[in-house]
Amino acid sequence: MFDKANDDNLKQIISRAVTQYLENNKIELKAIPKIILTIPKNPAHGHLSTNIALQLSGLLEGNAKNIAQFIGREAEQNNPEIFEKIKIEGPGFINFYFRKDLFYGLLLEIISEKEKYGHSKRGNGEKVLVEYVSVNPTGPLHIGHGKCAVVGDSLSRILAAAGYQVATEYYINDHGKQIDLLGESVLARYRQLCGEEVVFPENGYQGDYIVTIAQEIKEKNQDKFKGKIDSGTKRFVRDYAKQRILADIREDLIAFGVKFDNWFSEESLYVQNRVQTVIEKLNQKGFIFSSKGALWFKSTDFGDEKDRVVTKENGEDTYFASDIAYHDDKYRRGFTTLIDIWGSDHHGYINRMKAAIQALGYAKDSFQVLLVQFVTLVRAGQIIGMSTRGGQFITLKDLLKEVGTDVARYFFLMNSHDSHTEFNLDIAKSQSLENPVFYIQYAYARICSIIEKGSARNIVLNDWNKDSIDLVLLDKKEELEIIKKLGQFKKIVERSAEQRKPYLIAGYLHELASLFHKYYTEYKVIGEDKKLSLARLYLISCIKIVLENSLSLLGIQAPEKM
RNA sequence: GCGCCUGUAGCUCAAUAGGAUAGAGCAACGGACUUCUAAUCCGUAGGCUGGGGGUUCGACUCCCUCCGGGCGCGCCA
Incomplete structure (x- = not known):
């Protein structure tokens, strides 16, 4: 503390x-x-x-x-x-x-550490890889992906602050049936644009974005691929569509304040023959057997419900097989803790992955999965359906356009990732009372405004006077309460990192903002007594730093004016 | 049917590793702006923590059982 x-x-x-x-x-x-x-x-x-x-x-x-x-x-x-x-x-x-002098000592600490205040070495530089979003590049991100993105991004920031050595990664599923289907869907639309009578692939991707991509290809290449279905054409269209969608995904994520250290391609594992290698490795350890023309991984040895296919009857490897190779690669790159963030619909996948991790000889607990529960959108009291299949879904881009990045991020982070989020658009859009984001940002803006007023009256904290401020003057109950809260920040960051709960930071922020608003109403910072004014200025400068630091852990802006 | 998650105030959610009187916000009601931004603050009311049993100094939290909601249970990804 x-x-x-x-x-x-x-x-x-x-x-x-x-x-x-x-x-x-x-x-x-x-x-x-x-x-x-x-x-x-x-x-x-x-x-x-x-x-x-x-x-x-x-x-x-x-x-x-x-x-x-x-x-x-x-x-x-x-x-x-x-x-x-x-x-x-x-x-x-x-x-x-x-003792009270410890309280005042804390304020000195905050002022001198500034943006480093709250950081610790709790993680001992342990190498952690956080993998999240990892959506197939077959369509735009929707709001559920947005929640995963912001949970992963914020957790990574928190882990880094708590002294872990963190890297973030997006796994691109650019191999296999789904991506092929994407290519076929786009090619079909293209040929339709060329005036051909084409049957749209069964289970193909229906969304308008498929048509948009087809139009782009048409504009750039005219009728060059008309009537063609050779493998070269297919590959071209597939790769074009993939790159195009990936670029969109990247753009959406950047607009959402989410950046990855690395984008890892599934295809690259095949290019380097890594999937084959890892299956062979498991085989040597005796965990692979052959049955019904397929190769199976004996995941039941590690508590999974049933054994899982890694190589299909037709000779193709399953998604699971390449995922094993991928996770093996993570360890081989020196990471000792792997955190994967998945949508809750993938929970049935955890046991087989944990089994594979153990079969490869890594510790069971070194692989952790955070399940993010679904998001329900509510507008005007009505739940908005979000089926991906039907093609009618709210994209992340639409959401950001409607409520903005800060609000969206806070709404996804204010509750446990483990509970279903009800995203109420009416509240998120309201510029007032009900919106907790503004409540917090307003506290920050108010502090900035006080500091500005201080400088207008020549009451300013600077390098000349900051070490000689009479902090003992901060003896009000509310002031000590605030300092106590400021002192808890480091502990909150550590707990948030260790328990992988980014929402703890959101809760802390709201409490700190609340203490400040109460203080603001009760006492004047800039007043007649210059020594007292300076001491209070010192206090609110500390609050400002902690608000800034915790907002930055959530990736939310701290506006100086509102 | 089996497995994972979940059920807390009218609504949305907390409750720190089993801890002390279960807390916030919104909505409701009543108050506070000649002041550094009222996007704020103060007060009132609101609960057999889904039901029942157990474990112990102590249970929203752990175990058993029943009820309700979500999601899984592919040689899809």
């Missing part, structure tokens, strides 16, 4: 006291329970709290309160420079109260 009282320090202090307790009572324990420090919901329960005594009492049959008393007293006596007091409350919680 504070520099002198960061989690690691506190855990050490507590663990020392616990050891002392055990020694005094001649108790031997194999291991001390993991020390958990929580931010109490109720401010009356201190600045930070631990339930270690309750955990110990379960193990030792001792009285939780007595244990807590001992640990509390021990910690308090040995660290007078940290604790104002330590209280034992409830059934045996140890509640820590920090």
